[in-house]
Amino acid sequence: MFGLCVLAGVLVAFLMMPMASGAGAVVNQTTDAMASMSSSLAKRDMPQVSTVTDRDGKPIAHFFKDYRVETKPEEVPENMKSAITSVEDKRFWNHGGVDWQGTMRAMASNAGGGSTQGASTITQQYVKNYLVHVVAKNEVDAERAKETTIARKLREAKMAVELERTMTKEEILTGYLNVVPFGNQTFGIGAAARTYFNTTPDKLTVSQSALLAAIVNQPGSLNPETNPQDAIQRRNTVIDLMTDPHNRYVLTKEDAEKAKAEPLGVASPLGRPPNGCVGLGDGTTDGFFCEYLRDYLEKSGIDDDKLETGGYTVRTTLDRRASDAAKQAAEKQVPTQTEGIANAMAAVEPGDKHQVRALVANRDFGNNPSAGQTAYDIVSRVQPFGAGSIYKVFTAAAAINQGRSIFDTIDVPPSYTSQVFKNGTAPYTVSNAEGVQPGPRTLQMALATSPNTAFVKLEEQVGLNNAVDMASKLGLRQGMNGVNSSGSTLDEDGSNGPSQAEAVKRNNRGAFTLGYTPTSVLELSNVAATIMSGGKWCPPTPVEEVTDRNGNPVPLKEAPCEQVISPQVAGQLAQGMSLDDKVGTSKQAAQAAGWNRPLMGKTGTTQEHKSAAFLGATPQMAGAVLTYADGSRPRGICDSGGDAPPFLCGEGNIYGGKVPARTWYDAMMQVHAPLPVVPLPGG
Known part of the structure; x- marks a missing residue:
């Protein structure tokens, strides 16, 4: 007591x-x-789940601690x-x-x-x-x-x-x-x-x-x-x-x-949604988009901790129809289980904001490699392989920006030894790909037929630095300035530098216009969106709007848009790339898909056929496809055509006009089906 x-x-x-x-x-x-806590205060302070939706408001992911x-x-x-x-x-x-x-x-x-x-x-x-x-x-x-x-x-x-x-x-x-x-x-x-x-x-x-x-x-x-x-x-x-x-x-x-x-009646499996971007169930088209969104939000002021506790609703720019079409096309050309070959596609809508509509690959986003999955973002991040001759677009853009016309005649020799660029200590000699005939032609026709010798000569004339800078201006921001020559992200102190752009300039690498450097599929798509937006670059945004738990708008720290080239230069460049589906390197793929509307396009293939790409756009949608060897021992890719999937081989025979172009046209035929036919700018 x-x-x-x-x-x-x-x-x-x-x-x-x-x-x-x-x-x-x-x-x-x-x-x-x-x-002093009331129900409203508790609602504000309590850690809450953040919900991510597509553009129509359908949930695609959740983030929570x-x-x-x-x-x-x-x-x-x-x-x-x-x-x-x-x-x-x-x-x-x-x-x-x-x-x-x-x-x-x-x-x-x-x-x-x-x-x-x-x-x-x-x-x-x-x-x-x-x-x-x-x-x-x-x-x-x-x-x-x-x-x-x-x-x-x-x-x-x-x-x-x-x-x-x-x-x-x-x-x-x-x-x-x-x-x-x-x-x-x-x-x-x-x-x-x-x-x-x-x-x-x-x-x-x-x-x-x-x-x-x-x-x-x-x-x-x-x-x-x-x-x-x-x-x-x-x-x-x-x-x-x-x-x-x-x-x-x-x-x-x-x-x-x-x-x-009564029985327990517990749900099986439990009804708790997956947390984060991995394991989104049947929504395999969403994983790469989700991962890009997470990175984008972190750079824009909403870090992982805020995202996992803040109770935000993030309505994204993801277009379900476009994403599904791109996913189906990527897997049709390169099935998920294809050993050692990735097929990635991004789509960006041109306009006042460059809204990302699709980020997909034949791979699924997950932690099971044996099921063809990868937990690394192979669509938006810079990949170790290049986009080949698509980089000729930057040389052409620099030339047009300096006053050249797409109807100017340029020389196309069968081979060319540069007096400006070097291959190590030796002179830099380049020849054309098989099937590309020598002889003078307009810059517009050169973009369609893609002679290597003509663009190395043109690169000498416009200046390598100007071509590299043009690539950055048009959209390869991270690819040129944020990674080193191996494609690894630059440290803040620059200790693992120089940047890819600086390395190309320092070493006077004329092969830049042939697209050997690591590339981001998303950034490549945004290049086309910049051209189609009258020369205005905008960050490829995955966000329509963010609201807090009370429904109030949350501003993001997004990079502002920039007018990087004039609308006249952008229009000429779009017209300069307008023949690829008619007489150029993607003609066969375009015909097979039944493509029948104006388009600007460019194919690309790297020297050892370990990667190939296609870049294309209409005023309504821009997109890029990169097909590359993603295994631990990359080899050349062989494309036998028809219904047979590509496979790793010795020397390889893939080109941008094959798997990449077929993927692009198959996807974009579905995307554009309900849209009116719109002419290209600059016509």
Whole structure:
């Protein structure tokens, strides 16, 4: 009796005194926050799931540290309130935040051991869980909030009393149900209802509510997925407790027996959505887009921590129809399981904003290489292989920008030894690809037939530096300035530099116009979008809008658009590339697809046939395809044509007009089917 009196005196004194400095001050700050917390404040502060949707608002991905779906008091059914109070705090509706009888009994029984167990009210548990799962910034803070000491118990009691003075019982109970863990990385009743029953809290049955109340007690050992027998036993115990006549909501004995007779009914698999970009289920067209979005948001002011806790809704630019069409075309030409060959495609819509509509590959985005998956973004990031003769576009653009016309005649010798560029210490000699005839032709026809010798000569005339700078201006920003010559991202201190652009310039590499350097498929697509946008470069954005948990717009720190070449130069360049599907290197693929609308296009192939690409655009959509050897021992790619997929071989025979062009035309035929025919600019 004496011991109980001492403990009671300590408790009363503690509750009446202000918090001390130091660690107590930190707790006092938390107390103040808890004391002033209303349902709106809780909604703002509670870690929430961020949802990513396509352009039409259909969810494609979720990001979270804790899977939590905010629930309002009116959305919690009476049977859930009864279940949780019956098992966790039967005097909840009557006490003032602390169950004095239970607390004194627990403190007396544990006084000798220096810790307290049991007797926590729901209000106290709300405080503790809020401190652990919301306030704590790291594991150390979380452990301090959970320590089983009398001091922690007293602080917790003080906070609970303060909380009861400023919030209603309904708000406290809902707040508790929103923050408490239910196992399987699921927090709060809203997420638990979806995870275990694929439903919403307001639709929970008696047996479902009882099971969730049971899980709260021991979410690990009572996991209904792995330990169903113990879970159902505990559930039935909760149901029996719900028949107590002292409950606010009393379950009849008859209804209790019916509820106990029901199976667990847990969803299989559990209804919790995948977290992040890997493992998006059947949405295999979304993984690469999702990963690019995550990187883009981080650079634009929403880092991973904010994304995983902020409760944002991110409506993206992903066009489901375009993405599905591109995915089908990529896999048709190079099936997913094709060993050692990747086929990646990006699509960007020209205009005032360069909105990314599709980022796909024959590979799926995931962690199972044996299933043809990769967890590396092979579509938006710079890849180790080049796009070949597509880079001739940059030399042509530099020439037009200096006053040349696409109808100017240029010389096409069968071979050419440069007096400007070097191959190491030796003179740089280049010849044309097989089938390319020598002889003078217009720059427009040269872009269609792609003679190497003509563009090396033209590169001498316009200046290598100008051609390299043009590539960066038109869209190869990361590819030229953000990576080194091997395609690796430059360190902030530049220790692994120089950049790819600087290396080309320093070493006077005339082969730049032949496209040997590492390339990003997305950036290549954005080059075409820049040309089709009248020479205006914009960052390829995957974002339509971002709103916070309250529906308010969230501004992003996106790079501004730039007028990099004049509309007249852009129009001439588009017209200069307008013959590729008619008399150029993609003619056969265009005819096979039934293409019949104006287009600017360019094919490209690297010297050893380890990669090939196609770049094409209409005023409505721009896109690029890169087909390359992505294995650990890359070899040449052989394209036998017809229905047979490509394969790795010795010397290789793939060209940009084969797999890449066929992929582009197949996809873009579907994308453009409902769109009107629009002429190219500059005509």
